[in-house]
Amino acid sequence: MASETPRETLLYVESYVLLTTLLIAFLTVFGSWRRRSHSLKLKYSIWASYLLCTYLINYAMGLMKSATFRNELFSVWGTFLIIFHGSADCMSAYSLEDSENRKRYNVELFVMYFWLGWLIGMHTHKLKFMIPLYLLYALSLSRTGGRAEALELACKSYGLVRNTKLVADYMEDERNKERDEADATCMKGYKYLVKGEEKARVKVQPPRYHMQLETTGDHKVITIDMIWQCEGKLLSSTGDPDGRLKYICLSYALYRLLCRRFAKYSFPESSQPKTWNFVRYGLLSKEGDDHERAFRVIELELGFLYDLFYTKYPALFAKGLPLVRNFEFIIVIIGCWVAIPTLKNYQERNGGSDVHLMTTGGHNLDALLTGVVLVAILFMEIVQFFVVSFSDWAKVQWLCHYVEKPWLRNKCMEMIIRVICHRQLLKPWDGKLGQYSLLESFSHNPSVLLYNRLTSPYIDKPRKGRKLSAHVSLPMEVKRAIIHSLKTNGKRLRNGVDSLQRNGVERLSRACKLPTQTHVIMVWHIATSLCELNLSSQVIDTGKHVNQQSESEDFIVATKLSKYCAYLVAFAPRLLPDHPYVTEFIFDHVVVEARERLKGCEKSICQKMFNLCKDDRKKRISEKMSTLGQGSETKKAERGAELAKYLLDENVDRWKILAEFWAEMMLFVAPSDDETAHAEHLAMGGEFVTHLWALLSHAGILKRDCTQDV
Structure with a gap:
């Protein structure tokens, strides 16, 4: 550093300021799309930007402090960078570990504010210039403090357990109260808490020290039944015919209930019949498009859950509409508007030193960089103002105010709330299913150039x-099939056995009684893939008739869910019933078996697989099926081939059987006690099985051994 000239130091500082500004602007624009995108490039770019910003800010301030000359814009740049860094509402954390390690972020903030205070004191001498900087200093404290508060709220070992206890105790008290018979079609008797408890009186009652809400008189809270019974036109059958506004509040209430699973509180209402009726006769009461409504509610609910762990929205809306945030927005807009014209005539004054940089056009580069940062801040504030104002969090606040305050039920306010609530700037989820096919990918080997001993400390090597x-x-067919299976089976979760019995192929149920659930998934996945390969070969030979079969609803459900379950085995084992390492271990051995049995026959896999099970036509196949799942040493590839051969040779509706089997299987694997895995996958675009996990939780199905008939 000592050998560098003042001009080189100034160039380094400006480069780091510009780079940090671009990275934070990238986080602001694309961070909002993170929760709904499965793009690895976008995720790695966001990760790199998120990780580098803090280090670049600290390093740039270190360069400013150690500079041998003075530049009054150093303190301005440092203040703007910290304000910019703390203003990204769409992203407060990249992973769950960031929330648990929130104290590290607070230490980083302390270091940055120490350097910033030093810079303002050392590089600012005019009082009229120092006062605005300290005002901005205070503004930056508010912005970065909001992020620290968001991390605290999301911390499962601290903020989440504290804030969720009231909801947990409230639901337990509601369960113990004697009420009239609940009606899920109009939400009568469903006192699911939405908002208002921060204004209500809370009492703590020994000996269990339950937190009790006083919900009478002036201390009313907003519950779901109040939303449905609201007499305002906006929430009536004419103002909200499809119930979208009501279901926004319902999603928020369900999100608050789901938080109990992350805080390890119990679900006392799960044993009540009205909990199952809430899903069966509430969300799924309307024939035709009930699957759309149910999954739309769950999508919004998981959107709130994502925001809790990874954004600042919970902190912004913790006390209602973020009026202070909007006031800060106005101050920033006015400040930028006033400062930009001033920079046009800026001439650097640094005590006689002529250290400055000029562009080829003769413009002062210091002023130009300051202008770029101001424009970036202005752009970010405008984008975030609209994103926050039209967010689902803002919609819930407006709707709760509408229910609570009758004076808001006028045409003008109803029009404003309708405009806000009917605008969806960002989808909660992009609705994608991961896919994996063993018979197409068993021969795949990771790249040696990318995955080797040199890169192993930094990159995990994928399995073969x-x-x-x-x-x-x-x-749409998948959603419909799963909801149909849920209605048919009720709270009875089986891994496909019931669907096989309904279709008259009970003998195949032995293929559902293998040592682990991973065995079952892989055997049936191989069988489904072989049926699909066989159909593809028939399409080439026979044409139109088989082609229509390949476009049937049952075919779509069976093939897509088969590959999705195999995808969970290969890429998300923590979301499945078996121990994650057991699942990985079995998967590796299935790949080895497939490579041994199918070596060199990638183009004739179907015929080779059928030859493995010794084709003696129907009688021999039936004999083999009688031993399937009873300790036979038959390899999983052979078992899958036997199963496929039976489905192809017998006079059965194979695609209907497979579609109903996989729909039932998805519901069976959905319950889970690993809430952290679901939260982590939300940050990576979300998984369909997480939607089913949340739906079953609200139906009172918390474990897959729940076998009572309904």
Whole structure:
């Protein structure tokens, strides 16, 4: 540093300021799309930007402090960078560990504010210039403090357990109260808490020290039944015919209930019949498009959950509409508007030193950089103002105010609330299904150039045969099939056995009684893939008739869910019933078996697989099926081939059987006690099985051993 000239130091500082500004602007623009995108490039770019920003700010301030000359814009740049860094509402954390390690962020903030105070004191001498800087200093404290508050709220070991206890105790008290019979069609009797508890009186009652809400008189809270019973035109059958506004509040209430699973509180209402009725006769009461409504509610709910762990929205809306945030927005807009014209005539004054940089056009580069940072801040504030104002959090606040305050039920306010609530700037989820096909990917080997001993300390080496297929849009047929299976089976979760019995193929149920659930998924996945390969070969030979079969609803459900379950085995084992390492271990051995049995026959896999099970036609196949799942040493590839051969040779509706099997299987694997895994996958675009996990939780199905008939 000592050998560098003042001009070189100034150039370094300006480069780091510009780079940090661009990175934070990138986080602001693309961070909002993170929760709904499965793009690895976008995720790695966001990760790099998120990780580098803090280090670049500290390093740039270190260069400013150690500079041998004075520049009054150093303190301005440092203040702007910290304001910019703390203003990204759409992203407060990249991973759950950031929330748990919130104290590290506070230490980083302390270091940055120490350097910033030093810079303002050392490089600012005019009082009229120092006063605005300290005002901005205070503004930056508010912005970065909001992020620290968001991390505290999301911390499962601190903020989450504290803030969720009231909801947990409230639901337990509601369960113990004797009420009239609940009606899920109009939400009568469903006292799910939405908002208002911060204004209510809370009492703590020994000996269990429950937190009790006083919800009478002037201390009313907003619950779901109040939303449905609101007499305002905006929430009436004419003002909200499809119930979208009501279901926004319902999603928020369900999100608050789901937080209990992350805080390890119990679900006392899960044993009540009205909990199952809430899903069966509430969300799924309307025939035809009930699956759309149910999944739309869950999508919004998981959007709130994502915001809790990874954004500042919970902190912004903790006390209602963020009026202070809007006031700060106005101050920043006015400040930028006033400062930009001033920079046009700026001439650097640094006590006689002529250290400055000029562009080829003769413009002062210091002033130009300051202008770029101001424009970036202005752009970010405008974008975030609209994103926050039209967010689902703002919609819930407006709707709760509308229910609570009758004076808001006038045409003008109803029009404003309707405009806000009917605008969806960002989708909660992009509706993608991960796909994996063992028979297409078993021969895949990771790149030696990318995954080797040199890169192993930094990059985890993928397992062999683990090649991700392209994600597909979640078909409507899949949603419909799963909801139909849930209605048919009720709270009875089985891994496909019931669907096989309904279709008259009970003998296949032995293929559902293998040592682990991973065995079952892989055997049936192989069988489904072989049926699909066989159909593809028939399309080439026979044409139109088989082609229509390949476009049927049952075919779409069976193939998409088969590949999705295999994708979970290969890429998300923590979301499945078996121990994650057991799942990985079994998957590796299935790949080895497939490589041994199918070596050199990539183009004739179907015929080779059928030859493995010794084709003696129907009688021999039936004999083999009688031993399937009873300790036979038959390899999983052979078992899958036997199963496929039976489905192809017998006179059965194979695609209907497979579609109903996989729909039932998805519901069976959805319950989970690993809430952290679901939260982590929300940050990576979300998984369809997480939607089912949340839906079943609200139906009172918390474990897959829940076998009572309904």
